[in-house]
Amino acid sequence: MARQPPVRDVAPIVQKLRVRYAKRGRLRFTSHRDIQRALERALRRAGVPMAYSAGFTPHPKISYAGAAAMGSASEAEYLEISVTERLSPDRVRASLDAALPPGLDVIEVVEAAPGALADLLQASEWQIELPDVSAGQAAEAVAALMAETEVEVERMMKSGPRRFDAREPIVRLAADSGTTASGAPCAILRTVVRHATPAVRPDDILTALRQVAGLTPPVPPMVTRLAQGPIDPESGTVADPLAADRASVGDAVAADPHPR
Amino acid sequence: MSAVKAESVFPRLEALLPLVQKPIQYVGGELNAVSKEWESTTVRWALMYPDAYEIGVPNQGVQILYEVLNEQPDVLAERTYSVWSDLEALMREHGVPQFTVDAHRPVGAFDVLGLSFSTELGYTNMLTALDLAGIPLHASDRSDEHPIVLAGGHAAFNPEPISAFIDAAVLGDGEQVALEITGLIRDFKAEGSPGGREQLLMRLAQTGGVYVPAFYDVEYLPDGRIKRVVPNRPGVPWRVSKHTVTDLDAWPYPKKPLVPLAESVHERASVEIFRGCTRGCRFCQAGMITRPVRERSITGIGEMVEQALQATGFEEVGLLSLSSADHSEIKEVAKGLADRYEGTNTSLSLPSTRVDAFNIDLANELSRSGRRSGLTFAPEGGSERIRRVINKMVTEEDLIRTVTTAYGAGWRQVKLYFMCGLPTETDDDVLQIATLAREVIKTGREVAGRKDIRCTVSIGGFVPKPHTPFQWAAQLDHETTDARLAKLRNNIRDDRQYGKAIGFRYHDGKPGIVEGLLSRGDRRVSAVIEAVWRDGGRFDGWSEHFSFERWMRCAEQALADKPVDVDWYTTREREFSEVLPWDHLDSGLDKDWLWEDWQDSLNDVEVEDCRWTPCFDCGVCPQMGTDIEIGPTGKQLLPLTAIGAGVETLRA
Numbered sequence: 001m002a003r004q005p006p007v008r009d010v011a012p013i014v015q016k017l018r019v020r021y022a023k024r025g026r027l028r029f030t031s032h033r034d035i036q037r038a039l040e041r042a043l044r045r046a047g048v049p050m051a052y053s054a055g056f057t058p059h060p061k062i063s064y065a066g067a068a069a070m071g072s073a074s075e076a077e078y079l080e081i082s083v084t085e086r087l088s089p090d091r092v093r094a095s096l097d098a099a100l101p102p103g104l105d106v107i108e109v110v111e112a113a114p115g116a117l118a119d120l121l122q123a124s125e126w127q128i129e130l131p132d133v134s135a136g137q138a139a140e141a142v143a144a145l146m147a148e149t150e151v152e153v154e155r156m157m158k159s160g161p162r163r164f165d166a167r168e169p170i171v172r173l174a175a176d177s178g179t180t181a182s183g184a185p186c187a188i189l190r191t192v193v194r195h196a197t198p199a200v201r202p203d204d205i206l207t208a209l210r211q212v213a214g215l216t217p218p219v220p221p222m223v224t225r226l227a228q229g230p231i232d233p234e235s236g237t238v239a240d241p242l243a244a245d246r247a248s249v250g251d252a253v254a255a256d257p258h259p260r
Numbered sequence: 261m262s263a264v265k266a267e268s269v270f271p272r273l274e275a276l277l278p279l280v281q282k283p284i285q286y287v288g289g290e291l292n293a294v295s296k297e298w299e300s301t302t303v304r305w306a307l308m309y310p311d312a313y314e315i316g317v318p319n320q321g322v323q324i325l326y327e328v329l330n331e332q333p334d335v336l337a338e339r340t341y342s343v344w345s346d347l348e349a350l351m352r353e354h355g356v357p358q359f360t361v362d363a364h365r366p367v368g369a370f371d372v373l374g375l376s377f378s379t380e381l382g383y384t385n386m387l388t389a390l391d392l393a394g395i396p397l398h399a400s401d402r403s404d405e406h407p408i409v410l411a412g413g414h415a416a417f418n419p420e421p422i423s424a425f426i427d428a429a430v431l432g433d434g435e436q437v438a439l440e441i442t443g444l445i446r447d448f449k450a451e452g453s454p455g456g457r458e459q460l461l462m463r464l465a466q467t468g469g470v471y472v473p474a475f476y477d478v479e480y481l482p483d484g485r486i487k488r489v490v491p492n493r494p495g496v497p498w499r500v501s502k503h504t505v506t507d508l509d510a511w512p513y514p515k516k517p518l519v520p521l522a523e524s525v526h527e528r529a530s531v532e533i534f535r536g537c538t539r540g541c542r543f544c545q546a547g548m549i550t551r552p553v554r555e556r557s558i559t560g561i562g563e564m565v566e567q568a569l570q571a572t573g574f575e576e577v578g579l580l581s582l583s584s585a586d587h588s589e590i591k592e593v594a595k596g597l598a599d600r601y602e603g604t605n606t607s608l609s610l611p612s613t614r615v616d617a618f619n620i621d622l623a624n625e626l627s628r629s630g631r632r633s634g635l636t637f638a639p640e641g642g643s644e645r646i647r648r649v650i651n652k653m654v655t656e657e658d659l660i661r662t663v664t665t666a667y668g669a670g671w672r673q674v675k676l677y678f679m680c681g682l683p684t685e686t687d688d689d690v691l692q693i694a695t696l697a698r699e700v701i702k703t704g705r706e707v708a709g710r711k712d713i714r715c716t717v718s719i720g721g722f723v724p725k726p727h728t729p730f731q732w733a734a735q736l737d738h739e740t741t742d743a744r745l746a747k748l749r750n751n752i753r754d755d756r757q758y759g760k761a762i763g764f765r766y767h768d769g770k771p772g773i774v775e776g777l778l779s780r781g782d783r784r785v786s787a788v789i790e791a792v793w794r795d796g797g798r799f800d801g802w803s804e805h806f807s808f809e810r811w812m813r814c815a816e817q818a819l820a821d822k823p824v825d826v827d828w829y830t831t832r833e834r835e836f837s838e839v840l841p842w843d844h845l846d847s848g849l850d851k852d853w854l855w856e857d858w859q860d861s862l863n864d865v866e867v868e869d870c871r872w873t874p875c876f877d878c879g880v881c882p883q884m885g886t887d888i889e890i891g892p893t894g895k896q897l898l899p900l901t902a903i904g905a906g907v908e909t910l911r912a
Contacts, residue, residue, distance in 0.1 A: 042573060088910065095910060219275055220278035
């Protein structure tokens with residue numbers, strides 16, 4: 001007699017909700033797995049009627065899309081959850097936000113329109129603070145990098161070192177001056193990067209800047225993802241990936257879609 | 261009191277975090293963590309579990325004290341854990357002190373640094389923390405501005421090996437005594453700290469429930485044995501007693517378990533369903549020093565389980581105790597909880613080690629509402645004879661009947677725990693483990709009607725512990741332990757019919773020798789610990805960091821001018837008349853009774869459990885003024901509505 005997975009009433013999915021959340025401050029040191037666990041627990045505490053997979057070890061149905069790497073803060077992380085009852089996206093936003101630790105903050109919840117969320121997340125806009133680097137130094141390095149058509153960088157992946165072009169996916173890159181959270185002057189890079197395989201991350205851009213122009217920040221930079229979404233080819237800007245969902249449902253109210 | 265500023269070191273630490281492994285373990289911010297203003301409190305505790313965050317954060321002892329202390333409006337408790345060597349090096353380079361994960365305050369700024377030692381292998385980590393905190397390693401070098409370094413936990417029942425480094429130790433349950441100590445410090449500070457550190461320690465010692473090693477002198481005989489241990493100033497009691505919480509329902513902690521962001525070794529909430537155990541296994545220090553049995557009521561358990569799930573969102577609750585199936589109303593508890601959480605994807609687990617079929621019924625019941633965890637049994641000894649020696653009253657028929665039920669009920673794998681190196685043990689006793697495992701697989705294949713069932717044998721070396729009947733026993737040397745384990749492994753591996761179905765996991769004998777040295781050591785062992793730490797010893801509980809060679813080399817140097825060595829502490833059998841290093845620390849157990857039980861053990865005589873037979877005079881209840889506190893209460897679980905009930909507030 002083979003052991004069968006227990007027969008459970010697997011409640012059908014009646015609604016999909018898309019969630020935009022932020023990873024702020026010291027919680028930028030969470031890994032993607034840390035966030036997954038925190039989210040699953042918060043969904044349970046918030047009483048969200050999740051749809052579960054069948055089988056020996058049922059899992060709540062959550063799809064994560066393009067999570068920012070450990071160490072990077074983000075104002076624009078996205079995921080989609082499947083639930084077994086029709087819920088008010090706004091109430092889910094409030095109760096999920098309350099159930100998550102401060103620093104993992106739910107910004108918006110909308111009912112999903114047809115289509116895959118991952119397809120909409122075509123590019124990211126990043127801000128990179130470089131303490132103890134002058135805006136002039138940074139601007140020079142940026143100009144040198146943008147003048148190239150291809151800059152190969154190497155990064156250690158799980159499978160070993162891998163070389164790839166970090167220049168081509170960069171849509172925009174500009175340097176400016178600013179101040180850090182503690183008030184010290186710093187250079188600030190703003191960039192829009194198309195999602196490619198492998199994904200070009202802010203640290204790859206910094207590697208490219210070092211290779212091309214010798215820019216070596218003396219302290220670890222502070223990286224924040226500002227936006228993620230479809231790319232507008234004309235302006236080179238990143239659009240709101242939830243715009244279509246909002247339009248198709250019409251009743252979702254964003255709490256604060258652009259907190260900066 | 262302290263000269264160290266209490267301001268957060270986080271801005272300085274933050275710059276180092278991108279450079280280390282798993283930085284999330286150092287940032288705090290756990291769900292249910294407490295933050296308080298420094299200035300609004302008068303007594304401040306830094307609580308440390310001296311191991312990595314992932315091991316330390318689920319520790320129940322620390323979580324309980326953290327909550328009990330923080331419930332007092334004028335008391336602050338924050339947590340600190342061992343930092344890994346990558347961060348340790350950076351902290352030294354940048355002058356960042358040992359910090360708490362709650363508000364990242366320097367540990368040196370607190371009134372008390374309380375360390376919880378579940379195991380002796382955390383001793384070197386304590387030294388790292390003291391050193392990083394700027395607290396002198398030696399208690400004798402500390403002054404009024406330094407925190408009181410206080411040890412607790414099971415290892416504190418013999419704190420002599422760390423007596424040079426701690427100011428005080430507390431034996432037994434911490435809830436009440438932590439509040440008593442807090443009260444003493446509160447009054448002392450309100451009076452303007454008269455007489456400084458020495459007087460505060462004196463007030464603590466005079467309670468009879470706090471051990472201050474500096475207030476006792478140890479004299480030795482020429483052959484190295486202890487001559488006597490005597491108080492060295494008036495007003496200090498000859499013996500220090502352990503603490504016992506009698507009504508568990510009055511202490512329903514933790515109410516809000518911590519939920520870390522980082523992954524930890526126990527991803528679940530835990531509810532302690534009783535404390536103490538009188539099964540009488542002679543090797544088991546936990547069972548001996550936590551007597552008598554005190555149960556939490558069925559209603560108390562039900563409330564704590566629901567509260568923990570609501571507060572955490574964990575998918576699993578463990579019903580903890582030393583032998584959970586022994587709770588007088590466990591059947592009602594299991595059925596009640598299984599009914600309540602049916603269909604909520606919530607698992608309930610019973611870390612059960614009792615070998616009987618009733619356990620399988622319980623496991624079946626508990627796995628109804630969630631995932632099915634493995635089944636683990638601990639026969640501990642391979643032969644009937646050795647099980648009588650250790651008073652583990654399990655027959656081979658019991659074990660076979662139990663696994664038959666398990667495989668028949670659809671379980672595919674069982675884990676069996678054993679020990680190697682038990683007193684009077686021979687190769688044959690250990691080789692019988694292989695016979696037992698073969699019998700388990702054979703029976704399992706018959707009842708399950710299939711061949712893919714498995715059994716895992718897990719075995720480690722036995723370490724004699726203080727306050728047990730085996731405290732006089734000779735520990736088996738690591739060479740013999742390893743040789744015996746190798747014979748067992750070969751015996752299992754060479755079996756063509758069943759060998760592939762039997763998994764074999766073992767721990768080699770070397771770490772056990774160091775654990776043995778630290779468990780039954782005396783004050784002279786402090787020098788060994790310090791030498792090992794100075795030589796780079798850290799995280800001794802981790803096989804990849806543990807160095808046997810270093811411990812032996814440092815022990816040889818540190819004990820060179822003494823008539824004792826590692827063998828003297830470990831593989832030497834003691835006589836009844838010998839003064840043991842922990843004789844002045846009162847666990848309630850009568851030393852004569854322990855000796856009789858040791859003699860009974862050598863004669864294969866078993867002792868029953870006093871919960872269902874007459875008292876056999878172990879001494880604890882009269883000595884400590886306690887009593888067995890067990891049900892049945894005849895009460896029912898409250899019909900609480902299970903988690904997920906808040907959904908109506910979310911509906912569209």
